[in-house]
Amino acid sequence: MMQTPVIYSVNGPVVKVRDTDVFSMSEMVYVGSKRLIGEVIGLTDLETTIQVYESTSGLQTGEPVTPTGAPMSVTLGPGILTNIFDGIERPLRALEQASGAFIGDGLDVPILDTEKEYDVEIKVRPGTVLQPGEAYAACQETSAILHLCLVPPTLSGTVVFAARNGMHRINDEIIRIQDSTGTEHSLTLCQKWPIRRARPAARRLPPSRPMITGQRVLDTLFPIARGGTAAIPGGFGTGKTMTQHQIAKWCDADIIVYIGCGERGNEMTQVLEEFTALKDPRTGKSLMERTVLIANTSNMPVAAREASIYTGITLAEYYRDMGYHIAIMADSTSRWAEALREISGRLEEMPAEEGYPAYLPSRLSEFYERTGAYETLSGREGSVTVIGAVSPQGSDFSEPVTQNTRRFVRCFWGLDKALAYARHYPAINWTSSYSEYMDDLAPYYRKKVNQKFVTYRNELSTILKEEQNLLDIVRLIGSDVLPEDQKLTMEIARIIRVGFLQQNAYHAEDTFVPLEKQFRMMKLILHVCHRAKKLLSDGVTLAEIRDSGVFELVIKVKYDIPNRQLERFNTLTQQIDATLDGLRARKKEVL
């Protein structure tokens, strides 16, 4: 029994080992003489099942499987940001150097740059008593982010050695602490943490502040809280990826973790290029300085795709513990679910709906429950927000992944094929989407933006709702038969759709809109709506108002008034009022 365990069977990414008891569940192992990375996913007295994170082509039965004694983990430390990793945190740039443009097998590369020196400030002295999660050192990881080195959550004790301030590499000993049993632990700039276990925090905080994305339909109609969860389901071509890119670029999170899970290679290349070139509006530095990419594209091994989601959220939790607010873009969670299904199929497990394993809902909820706003172990405040794209098969929202995701997220931004076909972007359908955070966030909007914000927002959605009802009639008998005031509602709804909800990601001013301008735009639309209603009752016809060009002015406000010149709303309102007053005066004259 003590001999080296060897491969008994190979079936795609699943390898089995017989007659051994050296492995433990979720342990990381090296498979075969090429030392491919794998993880133990099943144990019985007869055999051990291992999923392999690299291509198993060329493996033989009888090759050795080496245990590592540690669970599947990620390395946490400075050097994560600006980097691009595969699903199990292997840096793709290092892989490129090791094997060229195509990714080879069994490559052993260091996770983080071990040669780079950081200017480290040591925050403790010998004798300091450290609790779990307390910071013992800090270094500037990128120009935008200060990296805190935290005592691992499982450790506490008294400092017996501390290095000097100055340049250190990530594996240098920074401090040594003695725990209550007298054992000494050496801490460097980095540490490991198992990807499938949530990092502990002191307590969960209620959602109270929105994550501002600068996208009108999201911030105003369906806001997401810091620490919240949102799903973006949509068929292909409806703009899931585009919406996520926009949020990643403009949202007010400190750090972005972008997980490309089973998606296109070119898209990751695009994110890398664009984010490097783009300036963060708040820091003025490159967006990459606060971004980490995890790219496990659709043609990379499927098991690593399953792991990529956990790798991403573990990295996010690590920065959360430093007191940062992190937004995770997971594109797409459906590919992750399919990876689960594929591996489950290889294990010959009993399938539930559409071949997905019965544990799909519990895995999804485990993942989404790792989000939230927290008070960390050391009393800082941090949050992890997840925005997960869902790619429903056949654009059918009743399929298992969409349905189960719906149960665990509180924001649902449903993308609509018909809107996308008409090139209404972002194609977020305002009738099927919802946000459960509106009530939690209303006080913030009232206090920080305007007392009337929520009222206006509700008025806007009422008009859109009315339009839906009217459309049912119009589809049957045409718009000409509607009474004037209902025609006006249709017209205002059009202004809201074209002038407010549609947002041009490629327009310098329109790509990001601050809350204040969103409010002023709403206010202007509703102002025109109320004035027009009045005019109709004074006998002015809708056609006359339309011909005055007022509506077009309102629609083009998004382009015409720059984000920095909001005072121009006042002059514009005056100008519109004057035009409308003119209409009324003329009508009075005629009478």
Place this chain on the structure above:
Amino acid sequence: MSIQYFGLHSISGSLVVLDHVEGAHFDEMARIVLDDGTERTGRVAMLEGDKAILQVFEGTQGLSLTNTRTQFTGRPMELPLSDDLLGRVFTGAGRPADGLGDVVPEKFGDVNGQPLNPVSRQYPRNFIQTGISSIDCLMTLIRGQKLPIFSGTGLSHNKLAVQIVQQAQIAKDSGAEFAVVFAAMGIQNDVAEYFRRSFAESGVLQNVVMFLNLANDPIVERIITPRCALTAAEFLAYEKHKHILVVMTDMTAYAEALREFSSSKGEIPGRKGFPGYLYSDLASLYERAGIIEGIEGSVTQLPILTMPNDDITHPVPDLTGYITEGQIVLDRGLEQSGVYPPIAVLPSLSRLMKDGIGEGYTRADHAAVANQLFASYAQVQDARSLASVIGEEELADLDRKYLEFGSWFEKVFLSQGFDENRSIEQTLDLGWALLSLLPRQSLDRVDDQMLDAHYDPDAAQALKAKVRGRNG
């Protein structure tokens, strides 16, 4: 490596099981020699203890448990590669099918390929002019893109593919060479012959490599066909620095072969009986399009698939759409009303278009005209459905304008001759002329500056007069 295994343990569908095997590698190739001297090829699909399960490319007809000798090669499925591939015709498994003998290999390439590292990719930005207005203007093809044609049985997708190949000015500007890799999967002999003849007529045949797995060829071979084609394409692109256009037809037949093979292995089926890994499998093909940073050459894919029952939500078009960078959708209604190419504009899309058009690529007004055409044509659909309910006479003025715009759009913009090659300037000007049929204030996707420069109702009238004149 010269151990020969006599006989088989069992045979099931296209799979055979060998036992008492030692040292077989997962995914390696094996030669199976029959007593009558004929040879077949198998690939290790699974290893368990001392059993090896092989998939046999040529099918298992005539095999018995005793009449074979099997020898493992120790190598994965490999394709001999060299410059001489060009102008040749191969079977779906990469063996010469034109009687010209074996290719003298410069090297061998593993047909499964390896994933391209996202950091090594170059983001595709170069516009390929296909000379087809609807594609160039509304769903621009970009070098290094994968843009499938979603079609139905009996629609003119083959004709369209040939026209694109003939007109695509893929390499004109860079001076690099252009070549076509053609992979046929489960298509009829006539169709393959049509492509061959068309390539010959347009004089590109010496720049074409063909891999043919026809409708009556074994399905296991069909699974290898696109992999062979893409291996050849990658070699020609990245090592011989050519710009390669890969035409793969029919991806639906490929997926069905995969389903048949999967069910013979007894795997748990997903949607419509297709294996759960259909997405990953299709991705392993489509993701082989691209450009490598710092290397001249590119692989552009033009896969063709027929949507069963014209259903775009069928798993094959659905999963394809999630992987590829857009799609060109053909429409039976348009085809029946005599429009060629019958491209359904609204569901069609090119994801890479946004970065490959405009100033410096095509023309500054390209994005504006494309957006407005999409938006206005979407209005046409609404007007038409309303007209079918209340009658055209009852429509409001604007809706009637949209109807007029819609029919002209289909008549002069979508429709074009098989050998009509329009430049991008012609296409964009045509787009503006059509938009000028509509009232200026209804063009809400374009800013005033753009409208001042291009909105011209006279051009619209001139266009109408010209077409009327042409039609006598």
